[in-house]
Amino acid sequence: MNDTINWEELSEVEKIKYDSSFLRGTLAESLIDPISGSIAPDDRQISKFHGIYQQSDRDIDKERKHQKLEPAWSFLIRVRMPGGMVTPEQWLSMDSLSEKYGNGSLKMTTRQTFQLHGILKKDLKTTIQKINESLLDTISACGDVNRNVVCHANPAESPLHAEVIGLAKKIGNHLLPKTNAYHEIWLDKKLVASSKETVEPLYGDRYLPRKFKIGIVIPPNNDCDVFSQDLGLIAIVENDTIKGYNVIVGGGLGSTFGIPETYPRAGSVIGFCKPEQVIDVAEKVVAVQRDYGNRKDRKQARLKYTIDHRGLEWFENELQKYLGYPLEKPAPFKLTHMGDSYGWKKGTDEKWHLTYFVEGGRVKNEGDKRVKDALREAAGISDGNFILTGNQNVILSGVSEKVKTKINAILKKHNVSPHSISGLRKNSISCVALPTCPLAFAEAERYLPSLITKMEGILEKYNLLKEEMVIRMTGCPNGCGRPSMAEIGLIGKSQGHYNLYLGGSFEGDRLNTLYRETIAEPEILQELELLFKDFASSRNKGERFGDFVIRKNYVKEIREGKEFRH
Known part of the structure; x- marks a missing residue:
């Protein structure tokens, strides 16, 4: 430990990161410890940088405690895959791992990636090795670094998709930690001795104060909620060419009940950069947050608080110093929606793309509806790729007419053919919540x-029934399902009770507002029926529900995160 640093002023995690020998900690020792199904407390923090969270089954924790047994520990593994695209072979690999080592399901997340749940400690290393053998990895999927870079998903809607997904991969790779710890611990590579000055040229010896998220969209689509990102990039298209990107900073949706100094924040547009400047801009935004983010209080450590505490003008000036040049003025843009457009579409590549709805992002078989079997069989015959969207859905992308016909037959055989669903359901998102998330107060996905x-x-x-409305539910206020940007947001307070928020925009550029606090299902349905009845009878032509509840003064519009209340 460095004696020149006053550790008493910093959060405990800062010490853990510094003492970890660049993300090694005692992970290797924890993995082979036969006494417990868990890993050492400090290693639980370090393991996040490797894409791992330790969890337990809260449905049975009480009974196990009664039996004087330790919790039923298992692990979540999150994959790093910028842009969300995988080959059919990679899909099949993840499907197989979920069956052999996980709980049998695949979770598709709002960061366009997979999560495997229910992995036992004894199987962690083998599972991660198998993920790497499929040319995917898990490094930097969690932890105080840049996370998986998300971007516009559907190539059928934009001829510029390949350019954007390529940029997402470049940014993701550029901002990866440089330590060799991941390869040593999981892939049995030889220890590489490096000095602290060279191991992490960007992140340093304590990495970032908190996690960092980046998203890229192509208007009019806002399918990865660009205003919810620490760094958002909006592609500006002229004459079928991306001329550059508007830069958005300071988005982030996590908060904590009972601490009003924590709140969600929609990002601020601060300028425009050219395509060749994007990676430099991303690196320098990260660097400013690295140097000025709050390392004393992790609840105040995201970029949004750095900006609000010091001022947006300060941030713009500081960023210019780091860059050595100013950003240009933002270009005009228009976003129209933040959901996915479902069904088959022929793309500019003259191939077919199916955007397929997966409720809650959970790929599983349930009764006679065998989504997991169907997608596995589709992967076996696909001549295209699979793309995970920022809304927990999947695109069977770039297939030929012949394969399109076969996929339709497969979906029908497994009783999961695309069918008409309500405008509310098709715009729904839920976090995992119970039973595995240790932070959840209430149910969400289930x-x-x-x-x-x-x-x-x-x-x-x-x-x-066909009116499109965005609804999102989470089991706690940490924001994993982005509830604070929804037209209807439900955040769990306790088992069966939720705060109801209204007034987010359908386009995804506005926070919602607390409408009712700590209510159960009967009150939720009663309140929403009154609103839906009024909406049906007195809405303006083309008016969205989120805009309606503000116009009718059910809630006040929020533009500043500091105005948000639980």
Whole structure:
């Protein structure tokens, strides 16, 4: 430990990172310890940088405690795959690993990647080695570094998709940690001795104060919620060419109940950069946050707080110093929606692309609806790729007419053919929540589908079943399902009770506002029926639900994160 640093002023995690020998810690020793299914407490922090979270099954924790057994420890593994694209072979590899070592399902996340749940400690190393054998990895999928870079997903909607996904990969690779710890611990590579001055030229010996997220969109689509990112990039297209990118900084949706100094924040547009400047801009935004982010209080450590505490003008000036040149003025743009457009579409490549709805992003078989079997069989005959979207769905991308016909037959055989669903359901997102997330106060993924079914009965009553509305539910206020940007947001307070938020925009550029606090299902349905009834009878032509509730003064519009209340 460096004695020149006053560790008493810093969060405990800062010490753990510094003492970890660049993300090694005692992970190797923890993995072979036969006494427990868990890893050492400090290693739980370091393991996040390797793409791992330790979890337990909270459905059975109480009973195990009663039996004087340790919790049923298992691990979540998150894959790093900028842009969300995988080959059919990689899809099949992840599917196989979920069956052999996980809980049998694949979770597709809002960061366009896979999560494997239920991995036992004894299987961690083998699983990660198999992921790497498929030419994917898990380094930097979690932890206080730049996470998986997300971007515009559907190539059928833009001839510039390949350029954007290429940029996402370049940024992701440029901002990767340089330590060899991942390769030593998981892939049995030889220890590389390096000085602290050269191991991490960008991140230094304590990495970032907190996680960092980057997203790229091509207007009019906002399918990865660009205003929710620490760094957002909006492609500016002229004459079928990307002329550059508007730069957005300071988005982030996590907060903590009972601490009003924490809040979600929509990002601020600060300028425009040319394509050849993007990677430099991304690096320098990260560097400013590295040097000025709060390392004392992790609840105040995201870029959004750095900006709000010091001022947006300060940040713009500091960024210019790091860059050595100013950003240009932002270019005009228009976003129209932040969801996915479902169904088959023929792309500019003259191939077919199916954007397929997967409720809650959970790829599994349930009863006679065998989504997992169907997608596995589709991967076996696909002549294209699979692309995970920022809304927990998947695109079967770039297939020929012959394969398109076969995929339709496969989906029908497994009773999961695309079918008409409500405008609310097709714009729904939920986080994992219970039973595995240790932060969750309430259900989300397991509960939202049934709640939507009950809401659909009300919507049909007022002829709103096909009306597109964005609804998102999380089990806590950490923001993994981006509930604070939704037209209807539900954030868990306790088992069966949620805060109800209204007024996010359909385009994804505005936070919502607390409408009712700590209410259960009957009150949720009662409140929403009153709103839906009024919306059906007194909306303006073409008016979205989020805009309607603000115009009718059900809630006040929020533009500054500091105005947000739980």
